[in-house]
Amino acid sequence: MDTNKKGLIGRIRSLGWGFAAMLFIAGVLFWGGFNTAMEWTNREEFCISCHEMKDNVYQEYRNTIHASNRSGVRATCPDCHVPKEWGPKMIRKIQASNEVLHKVLGTIDTPEKFNAKRLELAKHEWDRMKKTDSRECRNCHNFGSFDYAEQGRRSSKMHQTGLNEGKTCIDCHKGIAHSLPEVEQAIGSPKEGATPEEFHPETPKPEAPKADKG
Template identity: 40%
Template structure:
């Protein structure tokens, strides 16, 4: 081949390569527009949700389009997202999501996949607009300010908290929730074991007064008499605030609330100074009578219930936080700051708080 032909061939190959690269870039760009995304019938559902969100219309006139959130703009993650998106075209051809009912059936699966991808990329697409460093924390609410400070310190990423801000969160069907998250039934009692209150329950002091047991409250040295359990409640009281009985010295894990008559009948085992709270604490026991149907030997079932409440209700905004992430006393403020964002009842809030406290990082396994 002559030198001239070689040059022409090389130029042609270079031209073809450049054309291929240009064509690929055009295809990549055009398939990232909202018009292309919503051209599939199944995308009309998330389109309506997006158009009703603050990411579509807001006071500042800033709009985040489909690719801004769902397609990382640089590197391997960009190419990967484009190739994975081919499955969506295939699903459209197969009619996998050709009705509102089918879309709702797969909503949780699709949402979780997107959340996992965002978590894996450290919420790269969110950070293309939002930045911890650019936040004016003084202009935020007290809760938002503290949450962002904690998130930055703990290496959390945007999607840990900000789920469901554009598209609706997956619905948890009522029948599934009831079946999976119902509190353990009382009456599951085995001889020679510690008994645990399955919910908040009124008990009577054997010598008078009312003792209101909290979920997980432990009763030992017990005897069953008919439909009643007669046993011993052990705990700690802070001097000057004896109406509350706690699980351990300096740990504000509520075991019971006692009235004045019951307090006067407490047996004091010892008094000890706690350096952390800089106060005196009394180790005490109470003789109590409580309904047998409200007690159980099955601590495993109680822990599973507490864990389920945490995983189900505390993951709507962020990944569920493990019990050993905070200390027992810290968990009180954490749960109180977030409980209003959930649909938990007061009893459920009480149960999940005590579960998290009992399994906190500064507690021995309970």
């Protein structure tokens, strides 16, 4: 055996349990610091610490039932926009580094810039929620726990129809906590923005069976 290698192994062995304990403590401290940092960035106060969020979407959110209601149970920014599961949460945090870049670049640092990008930002979030089956909505709302008898007639009908058609929350519930982008108007000159169909897409109707030509 190489004498240098033998000497290294010997030194490690001589450290024994003390070295192992030091590694364990270092690991605990690292994980504790990492987890603390993750949770610190997962608070409403952190989300609105930049004026882009505080002056725009947060002001809209404050007037919604998610922010203030008779029971006092609130859904804050991370409840709706950050996954609770560890793996998806880490992926979302990594993706957020792109948002930090745009903060530095000043991409939406004025109300005018923000409104110009509102539709693009909204579509991005709608797409994300669609792909995850409205995962964050389902942290609080669950089709299987609905008491349809306690819902209004229209709500009960729409929820049961959505369930039967395999729809997810975001298919219908856009603009719940934030203002919707401007949509094209049926009368007068169209405004720039999304069409109503983008907010509530139609469900494709099944094709009628073709008649036999025999």
